[in-house]
Amino acid sequence: MLVKTFGSAVFGIRATMVTVEVYMDQGIQFFMVGLPDNAVKESHQRIESALRTNGYRIPGKKIIINMAPADIRKEGSSYDLTIALGILAANEEIKTEKLEKYVIMGELSLDGGLLPIKGALPIAIEAHSKGFKGILLPSQNAREASIVGGLDVYGVSTLREVIDFFNETATFSPVLPDAQDAFHHQDLQGECDFADVRGQETIKRALEIAAAGGHNVILIGPPGAGKTMLAKRLPSILPPLNLQEAVETTKIHSVAGKLGTKRSLISARPFRAPHHTISNMALVGGGGIPQPGEISLAHNGVLFLDELPEFKRSVLEVLRQPMEERVVTISRARVTLEYPASFMLVAAMNPCPCGYYNHPAMPCQCAGGEVQRYINRISGPLFDRIDIHIEVTPVDFNKLNDKRQSEKSELIRLRVMAARKIQEKRFEGLKGIFCNAQIPSRMLRQVCRLSETGTILLKTAMDKLGLSARAYDRILKVSRTIADLESSADIKLEHLAEAINYRSLDRDNWGK
Numbered sequence: 001m002l003v004k005t006f007g008s009a010v011f012g013i014r015a016t017m018v019t020v021e022v023y024m025d026q027g028i029q030f031f032m033v034g035l036p037d038n039a040v041k042e043s044h045q046r047i048e049s050a051l052r053t054n055g056y057r058i059p060g061k062k063i064i065i066n067m068a069p070a071d072i073r074k075e076g077s078s079y080d081l082t083i084a085l086g087i088l089a090a091n092e093e094i095k096t097e098k099l100e101k102y103v104i105m106g107e108l109s110l111d112g113g114l115l116p117i118k119g120a121l122p123i124a125i126e127a128h129s130k131g132f133k134g135i136l137l138p139s140q141n142a143r144e145a146s147i148v149g150g151l152d153v154y155g156v157s158t159l160r161e162v163i164d165f166f167n168e169t170a171t172f173s174p175v176l177p178d179a180q181d182a183f184h185h186q187d188l189q190g191e192c193d194f195a196d197v198r199g200q201e202t203i204k205r206a207l208e209i210a211a212a213g214g215h216n217v218i219l220i221g222p223p224g225a226g227k228t229m230l231a232k233r234l235p236s237i238l239p240p241l242n243l244q245e246a247v248e249t250t251k252i253h254s255v256a257g258k259l260g261t262k263r264s265l266i267s268a269r270p271f272r273a274p275h276h277t278i279s280n281m282a283l284v285g286g287g288g289i290p291q292p293g294e295i296s297l298a299h300n301g302v303l304f305l306d307e308l309p310e311f312k313r314s315v316l317e318v319l320r321q322p323m324e325e326r327v328v329t330i331s332r333a334r335v336t337l338e339y340p341a342s343f344m345l346v347a348a349m350n351p352c353p354c355g356y357y358n359h360p361a362m363p364c365q366c367a368g369g370e371v372q373r374y375i376n377r378i379s380g381p382l383f384d385r386i387d388i389h390i391e392v393t394p395v396d397f398n399k400l401n402d403k404r405q406s407e408k409s410e411l412i413r414l415r416v417m418a419a420r421k422i423q424e425k426r427f428e429g430l431k432g433i434f435c436n437a438q439i440p441s442r443m444l445r446q447v448c449r450l451s452e453t454g455t456i457l458l459k460t461a462m463d464k465l466g467l468s469a470r471a472y473d474r475i476l477k478v479s480r481t482i483a484d485l486e487s488s489a490d491i492k493l494e495h496l497a498e499a500i501n502y503r504s505l506d507r508d509n510w511g512k
Contacts, residue, residue, distance in 0.1 A: 001023075003096060004019055005019075005082050007104060013339065014126070016126070017103075017126060017127075018067055021064075023090070024087075027061060034066050034068060034074060036074045040067070046110060047084045051087075053110065065086065077108075081108060094166045094167050101132060101134065102135060103132050106162075112159035112160060113157065114158060116138045117141060119255045121251050121254040123135070123137075134152030137154075137156070146264065199396070207230060211239075211416045213436035215478055216345040216387050217346050218390070222351065225392040228306055230392070234271075234302055238269045248300065249299055258297065270297060272297050276305075295319070301344070302343065309350075316382055322341040328340075349378075353366055354366050388478060389502055418487070419481065420434075422484045461500045475500055476491075479495045
């Protein structure tokens, strides 16, 4: 007898339907074909134990299992339940009427319990797009998959429950889809608040601009000046994700297995802060079984690189293309995957090895030329891709001891959200563009028009600072954001001057 059950394979953040065909005939052999990896082949032993524990067994017949399409590799243990149901159906131990209407995924433990899988959200989206009535998957993944409307999602805990579902010997209720509720009722307030920061008004202003336009920013200053503290408070002023961004972000974390069982939809922007010992692959993604890297996990959020010069140069250089393209392409012999990587880069670094170059009170202990060598650990092209360069100076005692509370993140966030609404209206109907940092070159002159005086100012700045064409574009984008924060339709001279001032690391005399 031939029976078909349906599962799904995840490639990148997209799923592809997999048809598991089980053919049973006279004999005692067991074959599994269709490019299964070792984890899939080992399902034979897990399924055999799970079936015996629940009063069933793999029949002593010739069994051929084909996983179609046969030209794509099937990886992982998520097909255990799909194969087990196919074997039971082919042996006429469960009813087959509803099998073709449902996608079935789950890893079996030896006692028949179901363990969570990765990529439940993209699998559910694909099932809905292919017209399936519903999906059965481990109960830990049910909330995540339930945000896909128009699909009956059943969370099950054991193999016995799945058998009862298809034999209709028990009643099951689908998890109700409630994407809007999951999206709007998550706690968006973190523990960090700009009200905790004393002084550093210039840095707060720069971070507000960065948040309003989605710009990359680097903070450079001596130890203890507050670089890390300020960077960690940036998420508290970022606007919440819209529904489209939330779904895309959730898909990435689902594929990486980092969503958890208590969350169905991510509505707060991610904040990723990898250690400087990170490898190239861990940062951009990849591996034997390709997985998203830190830059994709930071998609629609913040990637914070503390102590930037301590990262290996090869690691930093792989950031250059994703920062421009906002996507990571991972190529392997059999498959090419794409992961989104639209992130805000926030970097922090000391100005020199001892940390006290340009310090108002502490003398720098570095030898001649050592400061420039330290800065040169970060390549010019990478600096070029950072929109805002800002020097962080130590806070004096009077400001530290000031009892007056600083402005709360909540108030700054309202201004940021107002600026983002202007940008949202500006880019309405343009796919993949949500903020000024994402303005493509073809639109730049149209969106960032300068007056004649502004053009002269920018030309003078480029000549004196030796700025590149990319830096020119970055200045225009930042000045557009500053104008949006003031609800100004035009880029004024003061907006442009402030944006030029944020290119401090382009100055010829830095580190000399």
